[in-house]
Amino acid sequence: MNSRALTVLALRATAVGYVVCLILLPLVVLGHQAFLNGVGQFLDDITLPQAWSALVLTIEMALIATALNAVFGTLSAIVLVRYQFPGKWFLNSLVDLPFAIPTLVAGLMIAAIYGPTSFVGAWVERSAITILYEQPGIAFAMAFVTMPFTIRALQPVLMELEPEQEEAAYTLGAGPWTTFWKVTVPSVLPGLLTGVFLAFVRALGEFGSIVIVAGNIPMKTQVASVYVYGEIESYNPRGATSVSIAVLIVSFLALLLLERMTRPPGERFFITAARAESRTP
Amino acid sequence: MRHFFILTVWLYFGVLLLGPILYLVLQTFGEGWTVFFSEITKPEAVHGFKLTALITGIVLVVNILLGTITALVLARQQFPGRTLLSGLIDLPFAVSPVIAGFMLILLFGPDTLLGTLFGAAGVKVLYALPAMVLATLFATFPFVVRELTPLLQTIGTESEEAARTLGASEWQVFTKVTLPAIRWGLVYGATLTVARSIGEFGAVLVVSGNILLLTQTATLHIYQSYVDFNYAGANAVALTLLATSFAILAVLEMARNRTTGRAAM
Amino acid sequence: MKIEIRNLSKKFGAVQAVTDVSFSVNEGELLALLGPSGSGKTTVLRMIAGLETPTAGEILINGQRVNDVSIQDRNIGFVFQHYALFKHLTVFGNVAFGLKIRRWIRPKTEERVHELLTLMGLEGLGSRYPHQLSGGQRQRVAIARALAPRPSVLLLDEPFGAVDAKVRQELREWLIRLHDDLNVTSLFVTHDQEEAMEVSNRIIVFSKGRLEQIGSPAEVYEDPATEFVARFIGSMNIVEGTVRRGKVEAGPLEFPTPAIPDGTSLRIGFRPYYVKVSEDPSHFRQQARLRHVYFLGVAYRLEIETAEGLLLRSRMNKEEFRQCRFQAGQLVSYAVTHYRILPQEGVTGYALETIPLAGP
Numbered sequence: 001m002n003s004r005a006l007t008v009l010a011l012r013a014t015a016v017g018y019v020v021c022l023i024l025l026p027l028v029v030l031g032h033q034a035f036l037n038g039v040g041q042f043l044d045d046i047t048l049p050q051a052w053s054a055l056v057l058t059i060e061m062a063l064i065a066t067a068l069n070a071v072f073g074t075l076s077a078i079v080l081v082r083y084q085f086p087g088k089w090f091l092n093s094l095v096d097l098p099f100a101i102p103t104l105v106a107g108l109m110i111a112a113i114y115g116p117t118s119f120v121g122a123w124v125e126r127s128a129i130t131i132l133y134e135q136p137g138i139a140f141a142m143a144f145v146t147m148p149f150t151i152r153a154l155q156p157v158l159m160e161l162e163p164e165q166e167e168a169a170y171t172l173g174a175g176p177w178t179t180f181w182k183v184t185v186p187s188v189l190p191g192l193l194t195g196v197f198l199a200f201v202r203a204l205g206e207f208g209s210i211v212i213v214a215g216n217i218p219m220k221t222q223v224a225s226v227y228v229y230g231e232i233e234s235y236n237p238r239g240a241t242s243v244s245i246a247v248l249i250v251s252f253l254a255l256l257l258l259e260r261m262t263r264p265p266g267e268r269f270f271i272t273a274a275r276a277e278s279r280t281p
Numbered sequence: 282m283r284h285f286f287i288l289t290v291w292l293y294f295g296v297l298l299l300g301p302i303l304y305l306v307l308q309t310f311g312e313g314w315t316v317f318f319s320e321i322t323k324p325e326a327v328h329g330f331k332l333t334a335l336i337t338g339i340v341l342v343v344n345i346l347l348g349t350i351t352a353l354v355l356a357r358q359q360f361p362g363r364t365l366l367s368g369l370i371d372l373p374f375a376v377s378p379v380i381a382g383f384m385l386i387l388l389f390g391p392d393t394l395l396g397t398l399f400g401a402a403g404v405k406v407l408y409a410l411p412a413m414v415l416a417t418l419f420a421t422f423p424f425v426v427r428e429l430t431p432l433l434q435t436i437g438t439e440s441e442e443a444a445r446t447l448g449a450s451e452w453q454v455f456t457k458v459t460l461p462a463i464r465w466g467l468v469y470g471a472t473l474t475v476a477r478s479i480g481e482f483g484a485v486l487v488v489s490g491n492i493l494l495l496t497q498t499a500t501l502h503i504y505q506s507y508v509d510f511n512y513a514g515a516n517a518v519a520l521t522l523l524a525t526s527f528a529i530l531a532v533l534e535m536a537r538n539r540t541t542g543r544a545a546m
Numbered sequence: 547m548k549i550e551i552r553n554l555s556k557k558f559g560a561v562q563a564v565t566d567v568s569f570s571v572n573e574g575e576l577l578a579l580l581g582p583s584g585s586g587k588t589t590v591l592r593m594i595a596g597l598e599t600p601t602a603g604e605i606l607i608n609g610q611r612v613n614d615v616s617i618q619d620r621n622i623g624f625v626f627q628h629y630a631l632f633k634h635l636t637v638f639g640n641v642a643f644g645l646k647i648r649r650w651i652r653p654k655t656e657e658r659v660h661e662l663l664t665l666m667g668l669e670g671l672g673s674r675y676p677h678q679l680s681g682g683q684r685q686r687v688a689i690a691r692a693l694a695p696r697p698s699v700l701l702l703d704e705p706f707g708a709v710d711a712k713v714r715q716e717l718r719e720w721l722i723r724l725h726d727d728l729n730v731t732s733l734f735v736t737h738d739q740e741e742a743m744e745v746s747n748r749i750i751v752f753s754k755g756r757l758e759q760i761g762s763p764a765e766v767y768e769d770p771a772t773e774f775v776a777r778f779i780g781s782m783n784i785v786e787g788t789v790r791r792g793k794v795e796a797g798p799l800e801f802p803t804p805a806i807p808d809g810t811s812l813r814i815g816f817r818p819y820y821v822k823v824s825e826d827p828s829h830f831r832q833q834a835r836l837r838h839v840y841f842l843g844v845a846y847r848l849e850i851e852t853a854e855g856l857l858l859r860s861r862m863n864k865e866e867f868r869q870c871r872f873q874a875g876q877l878v879s880y881a882v883t884h885y886r887i888l889p890q891e892g893v894t895g896y897a898l899e900t901i902p903l904a905g906p
Contacts, residue, residue, distance in 0.1 A: 004616070007451050012358055015351040016366060022419055023369050026384035027376075033387055072293040079290045083283065091294055093534050098298070099473065100526040100533065102480025104500045105519040108507065109301035112308050112516070120304065144297055198374070205377025207483035208500070212507060225379045225483065232383055232487055241387070244380040251375040439630035442597050445617040446624035447644035447695065457643075461634040 033237070034245040045242035053219045054227040055246055061135065061223065062203035065142035070196045073150025080151070081158040098147045106144050107212030110137070133215030138223060141209035146199035153195025157188050190262040197258040201251045305523065309516040320517035328494050329502035329518065336410070336485075336498065337478040340417045344474045348425025349467065353459075355426070356433035370426050373419055381419050382487025385412050408490035413498070416484035421474045428470030429463055436462045469536035476529045479522060547608050547698040547731045548573050549594065554603035556589050563589045565755045566603070574729045576722070578742035581752030582778070587735045590752070591701050594733070595624050607698065623692030623730075625702040629684045631676040637663070637687050638672035644695035662690040665724070682713040686720075693728070702734035706741065718745050739779045743767065751775050773813060773888040782815045783858050784888070797854040798832050801885055816885040818861035823848055823880045825870040830879035834858070839872055848872070850880060 034042055046052060079085075080092055098106065114121040114131040124131060131137045161184065169179040207225040214221045222230075224247050231240035309317060320326060355367055373381065389396045389406040399406050406412050436459075444458045460467075482500040489496040497505065499518055506514035549571040556564040564586040571577050579587040592598040594605055596617035605612050612620055631640050641662055645655045663669055666686040676684055685705065692700060705721070706714040722745055725732055736742050742749045743763040751758040751766060751774075759771040770776035777784070785796035789810045794801045801814050827833055834850040837857070846867045848860040860880065872878070 004451055008358060011350050012354050012360060014347065015354040016362070018347050019351065019366055019369050019422075022415070022422060023372050026381070026388050026419070027372065029387045029393075030380070030384045072289070075286060076290045076293060079286050083287060085287050087291070091290065093530065094294060094298060096533055097302075097526065097530055100476045100480075100529045102482060102500050102519075102522050102526070104480070104482045104503055105305075105522050105526075106301070108503065108515060108519045109305045109523075113301045113304035118304065118308075120300070140297075144301075147297060201375050205375070205380070207377060207379045208480075211504075225377045228377070228379050228383060229483070229487065232379075232386065237383075237387070240383055244377075244383055247377060247380065248375070255375060439626050439628060440632055442617075443624065443626055443630040443632075443691075444643065444647075446595055446597070446620075446622055447691070448618045448621075448647045449643075450618060453647060458632060461632075 030241060030244060030248075034241045037238075041238075042242050042245070045239055046246045048239070050218045050222070051227060051239065051243050054222050054224045055243065055250075057135070057138070057222070058204055058224040058247070059250065061138045061142055062200050064139040065146060065203050066196055066200040068139070068143050069146055069150050069199055070192070073147070073195065074154060074192065077151045077154035077158055081155055095148050095151050098145055103145050103206065103208030104212065107141055107209030110141055110144065110209065111212050114140070132213060133217075133221065135221060137213040137215075138210055138221065141213045142203040142206050145206055145209055146202050149199035149202065150192070150195035153191045153198070154188065157191035161187060193258060193261055197254055201254050204247055204251055204254075302523065305516060305520060309513075309520045312513050312516075316513050317517045317520070320514045321521055323514070325494060325497065325502055325505075326499075326514070326518050329497055329499040330521075332497065333479055333499040336414055336417055337475055339414050340421055340478045341471060341474055343418060344421055344425045345467065345471055348422065348470065348474075349429060352426045352429035352433055355430045357438070367430075370423050373421075373423055376419075378416075378420060378481065378483030379487055382416050382484035385416055385419075385484075385488050407488060408492065408496060410496070412488040413485050413496065416488050417478050417481050420481055420484055421477045424473040424477065425467065425470035428466045428473070432463050432466040433459075465536045465539040468539075469533060472529055472532045472536060476526065476533075479525060479529075549699060549731065549733075550604075550606040550609075551590070551594070552604040552606070554590065554593060554605065555601050556586075556593060556598060557601045563755055564593070567752075567755075567757045568603075569750055569757060569760055571731060571733060574731055576725045576732045576745065576747050577734075578746035578749045579733060579735045579752060580737070580739060580742040580749050580778075581758075582737055584754075585752040586755035587750075587752045588703055589755075591703055591733060591735050594699070595622050595701050596620050597624070621695070621698050623695070623697030623700040625685075625688045625692050625700070625705055627704040627707055629676070629688040629708075631684060631687060631691070633676055635675075636672065637668065637674050637676070637679070640676070640687055641690045641694050643691060648695055658694055659690075662694055665727075666690045680713075681709040682717060685709060685717060689721075689724075693730070698731070700730050700732040702732065704736060705734055706736070706738075714741075721745060743779075751778065753778070771889065773815075773890055776815050776886075776888055781818055781859060781861075783818065783821065784813055784815045785856070786811070786813050788812070797856040798852050799856075799882060801887075803887060806887075813888040813890060814885050815888045816882050818847065818859040820884040821850075821858055821860035821880060821882055823850060823860045823862065823870075823878050825872055825876070825878055827877045827879050830881040832881065833877060833879050836872055836874055836876050836878050838874060850878060 046055065076091075076095075080088065080095075111132055112118060114124060114137070116122060116125060116130075116132065121132060129136050131140055165183050165187065166179050169183045174182065205225060206223075207229070210223055211226055211229070214223065214226065216222045216226050216230075218227075224243055228240045228243050228247075231237070231243070321330075351366075351370065355363065355370075376384075386407060387393070389399065389412060391397070391400065391407075396406070404411070406415075440458050440462065441454050444454045449457060480500065481498075482504065485498055486501060486504065489498070489501065491497055491501050491505065493505075499522060503515045503518045503522075506512075506518070551567060551569050554564060554567045555562070567586070567590060579590060581587045589598060593600050596612070596615065600613060607620070632643065635643065638659055641659045642655050645658060650658070659672070663672060666689065668683065668686055668690065671679065671683065671687075676687070679687065685708075689700075689702075689705075706717050709717065718741060721734075734745070743766075746763065748760060748762055749766050750760045753772075753774045759766055759775045761769070761771075766775060767779055770779065773784075776782050785799065787794035787796040787801075789803050789806050789808050789812060791808065792803060792806075794803050794812050794814060796814065803810075803812060806812070822830065823836075824830055832852070834852045837849045837851050840847040840849070845864065846862045848862060850858050850860060852858070858880070
């Protein structure tokens with residue numbers, strides 16, 4: 001019994017110690033650095049025109065990418081769960097690919113096909129929009145790296161959706177439309193929201209693919225993470241710290257909002273990407 | 282309607298995923314095999330692959346060990362601060378890689394307490410292997426933990442207790458009962474760790490200094506080649522990593538099927 | 547092996563799961579821990595196994611205090627409610643697990659496992675995996691696994707809870723035979739009073755973490771020590787009333803209560819088979835209306851309602867029932883032939899024996 005209690009304590013100390021050193025300590029240092037000279041200084045730093053435009057652009061692009069994935073990801077999840085068609089297995093195994101591909105490689109691929117030198121890019125540019133080195137490229141890169149979130153969050157929920165619930169609604173006199181909105185949507189919504197918000201947060205921080213695709217022109221196509229990188233490279237830790245903290249605050253607010261909206265049965269503070277990626281045990 | 286939906290999904294996958302992949306493959310091999318091989322066998326490229334493999338190996342071992350321990354603690358122990366610990370583990374998902382790297386610079390920079398300490402001890406952390414490993418550890422820590430914690434919770438403690446009543450020591454309980462039950466989850470989490478370690482770029486770029494033949498990983502080499510307008514070089518190494526991604530994807534699929542298959546029975 | 551439990555208590559945080567429980571189990575006994583869910587019976591079993599640490603009290607196995615002995619060293623066989631079979635091991639691997647931990651040599655292990663598989667009626671299933679077995683088979687594998695290392699005590703937590711009714715009946719009979727053959731001291735937890743009565747030599751009844759009564763099935767049934775036991779085991783009619791002039795009046799019924807002071811509030815209980823019912827409205831003194839007849843297979847249960855609205859249950863065997871021609875709704879006469887004053891707070895030591903009433 002005693003040796004067991006000792007094991008329990010040793011394991012706990014290891015886990016807590018490791019997490020505190022690896023994750024908490026760096027964050028505390030960053031927070032400390034950001035507010036070293038007061039909140040006023042912090043606000044001044046992030047409202048510098050270049051910093052502010054990077055932050056706004058990042059949020060805008062992340063919202064566009066998220067909306068895109070929310071719509072098409074939901075459709076994909078439904079199609080992949082409910083329909084049988086040739087190639088279904090193929091598409092289903094591809095879903096996780098953006099998690100497996102280095103984001104830098106993703107950027108490279110997007111730059112290659114949608115750049116002006118490729119026939120595809122030239123055709124798109126003539127008929128619709130310029131993607132590479134312009135804002136659409138940023139949204140596109142963000143959409144690529146966050147593609148699995150919505151699909152993987154929705155698939156298990158859709159699979160577990162018991163037909164009995166919908167049938168019960170029918171026997172109680174609800175029509176198909178009412179049943180969809182009152183029974184199906186509420187049971188799928190937490191999954192959808194989880195996927196969408198995680199994708200948004202992930203898009204906010206994206207760097208590797210964007211640095212290739214965006215062109216990184218200040219005030220025009222420079223996102224927050226690239227701005228932070230630039231500040232670090234030019235030995236301006238204060239600017240880097242302030243914008244970093246600003247991005248982190250937006251991320252945490254998004255996660256808190258998600259927590260509020262889904263209020264899971266567990267006690268977890270942040271809902272994880274792992275949940276979106278993992279299937280039901 | 283049905284066909285329209287299916288077509289839309291194919292289009293979505295095609296534009297976003299399949300098109301770019303196929304184009305990269307075509308473009309790289311459009312240059313010819315010889316270019317491809319000469320690019321990936323350049324000393325810089327080879328060094329990049331080796332460094333990436335080294336970092337991935339270290340990170341994998343640490344994550345499997347400490348990730349499993351942390352998951353066990355989260356799933357099996359109740360203690361004050363447990364919720365906070367659980368929340369902290371999810372944090373790296375919400376932190377941009379560049380910011381993660383920057384935090385390490387703040388922590389280990391030459392003017393800081395830790396930086397001075399390690400400097401005095403003669404250990405170079407920043408712009409060297411330790412910082413690159415730390416940055417990758419930060420980004421990948423959640424994968425194993427988040428895969429194993431729910432799994433451990435679902436399998437419950439009954440089998441472990443049964444093993445104890447049959448005389449098994451704590452270590453025997455873990456190796457003979459717990460580990461076999463979670464092994465595919467562990468494979469899944471470990472594979473995600475490998476994928477992310479190989480692909481990590483932002484954090485490593487910030488803390489490594491990107492020194493040629495010293496701290497330049499495979500992804501950094503791609504970036505450097507791209508910036509230097511050596512597109513053939515960038516594409517060749519990128520394609521090699523892409524092939525690794527597909528292998529990783531195959532393992533992920535297998536692990537996913539194994540775990541769901543086991544849970545179903 | 548003899549087990550002795552002395553003043554055992556267990557708290558989970560603020561929840562008192564077990565309070566001051568003492569009892570002993572004799573060598574070779576088959577004992578049931580009976581109680582509703584949350585009564586603390588499983589916690590007691592888990593403390594004996596070493597899976598929980600007592601907050602207070604002592605556990606002695608063969609006279610030796612084992613509180614500080616680890617689970618691994620208690621040499622106990624434990625059968626879990628949901629079997630807890632190792633999914634990644636075959637039936638053979640499961641049964642051999644404890645032997646391998648004890649480093650038995652391979653031929654001896656194989657011999658022992660085959661011996662147990664034969665004993666359990668599992669021949670030929672050694673290479674199957676748990677998910678390829680039926681519920682009853684899994685349960686038997688779980689018992690075989692627990693028995694393999696020759697434990698001094700076998701502990702079973704709701705052993706038949708997770709199988710369907712027919713298999714449960716088979717397993718009960720089979721456990722009795724197994725116990726007769728092996729004669730290993732066994733304790734099992736159940737919430738099913740019928741199961742406890744049928745299988746065990748003695749029953750320990752728990753309620754809210756306290757021990758209510760220990761006794762043979764007959765003792766616990768015929769002579770419940772507390773009102774809880776009376777209600778929990780078997781069916782009982784219960785009426786309430788206040789003692790006036792040496793008796794309690796409850797509606798049309800009168801129960802003499804000798805030696806209890808007037809004004810005492812009492813509860814009177816009587817088993818359904820002590821309520822005699824006749825189709826002749828004048829056969830017994832009291833009349834009632836027959837509300838419903840339930841066919842129970844071996845007997846009938848009648849539900850009658852007095853003019854005052856009191857509902858009473860009566861039990862009648864088939865022969866008795868056949869001699870009458872009952873029709874739901876008809877007027878019948880009835881009498882309560884025996885009753886007991888139920889033990890309760892403030893009224894102790896009275897008339898725990900059944901009191902016969904005068905005839906019609």
